[in-house]
Amino acid sequence: MGQRLDAFNKHACINIVNHKDELTEVNDKLLELTGYTREELIGQPIKILYPPAEQEIATDIRRHLQRGENWDGETPLLHKDGRTLYTQSTIIPLFEADGNWAGSISARTDVTRTNELIAERHTAQTLYELRDDIWIIDSQSEKFTYMNRAAKERLNWVSEAPDGGSLDGYECQHDINEILAACRTLQQNRSAAHQFETVFMGVAVNVSIKFLPNVDNTGRYLILLNDISERIEKDLRKSAFISTVSHELRSPLTSIKGAMGLLLSQSAGELPSSALTLLEIAHRNADRLILIINDMLDIEKISSGEMSFDIQEVDLVALIAETGEANAMLQQRFGIDVQMIGMGSPVLLHTDPNRIIQVLTNLLSNAYKFSKPNGKIIIKLEEDVDHIRVSVQDEGPGIPEDEQFKIFDRFADMANSDRASKGGTGLGLSICKEIVESFGGAIGFDTKAGVGTTFFFCLPRALQDDLFTDNALEKMSA
């Protein structure tokens, strides 16, 4: 019997608490597990062994025990160094001969490692079942040390390790070599991770490589192959859709606008003034529809990185003048006085003139729309050594405070009926922001209720190669 108790003592952590829940006895196994000495525990409340966030479990156990019930279950225990350990516990209530509550005795088995193993096994299983291919390759031997199911299936690797996990001899050797070359470059450059898109065995994939170093300067490459063919196909379908929309909407609009243009020119016969007024309304709204289509196409191009730029040296002063002339009809319609400041001599810079005209037209048409009749708009050009700043100032109502933060968001002005009634598409400022930022510039505004708004954009005098490479250049080459 003594030997049996000894074995039990060696396997399980035992403690006894009195009716005040104070520890009165602890065995060596419990001390070994929790890191305390016997002196540190005896006389302390049992709660000392429970993590602060798990104190309620002690109350729950006591409730069971006082009803005379045993308690079985997993209990967390707090190691002296703060770690949380997990034990499978059986706690039995103790009563005096007169039936009074005397405390309890607990027998606990350490299951921390078991839990960790279960978690690890769960992680491994999840990785194995993952849709993406996972490879782990030893950096020195360049042999597979792990492949999940998706990877094995793709490489048609039927047995566990037919040739010691070698990466040679595959039909898709060229594709594997490309990934291996990227791994070697990663290690040579002492980078932690690298990502690129390629075609692997005829499938478009995104390859993510991470170097997992060992202590002895060796390491393993963790490689994840994510099939992106679906995404690419979706993008292609989207582009085709946009292209179709472009063509299918513009063709009837060509007829609508063309027919109205001919009628307005009175070349098909003289029209009464009331009919001309109605035609002008229809013609203006056809223009608006074209603007909406163009803006939507631009947004799509920006989103897909296909916005094209035609960079050349241009005179910004001439561009501003050209934009002003192109919008002369608006100026006449709204009876606005437009003043130009800082445009005495040419200001040259490298940019895409059409895109800059697009930005200027947007800012200017907004200024017209929100100006009071017979008001004033000031277009100002300022320059310093590195930057050129163009601003368009109106005397409109200003932008309400609760709309300011979203003014450059797509469809920002459509939420407000007053703004929508001004004829905007809700995309213009968002497009302006994208264009200006593509040139390494910035766009912003100052506004004051009842006084007006000044929209401005700054462009670097010289196109910054790195910025342009990161933004517009990629889009240009797309």
Add this chain to the structure above:
Amino acid sequence: MIKLLHVEDDADIREIALMALDISGEFDVVQCHTGEDALAQVRDYTPDIILLDMMMPGLTGRETLEKMREIPELASVPAVFMTARAQHAEIEELLQNGASDVISKPFDPMALPEMIKQAMQKHHNSGTI
């Protein structure tokens, strides 16, 4: 009179272009609704300028022009494309491949005669085909 061959599959756009060109009184216009029809037409009619829609069923505008360029009489006739897909890169490519100009749809019909005359002028100045 400027002899103009207009190839466009959309009947409404053909009508509008014809009216606009007639108003100017400077054009003798022959219209076709497909590239194939245009290629048949040019056996008897040598235009001074060709106005081509890009997207057409059957031969596209680009393909029609390529075939026309094989006809010695049309090898250097200026050609203007009309397109609803006026992307900078596409326009550049069309210009490099023998187009004298590219007109974006929708276009202003009243400005069409002038646009065509400018394209002819540009073509003659550049001396390109």
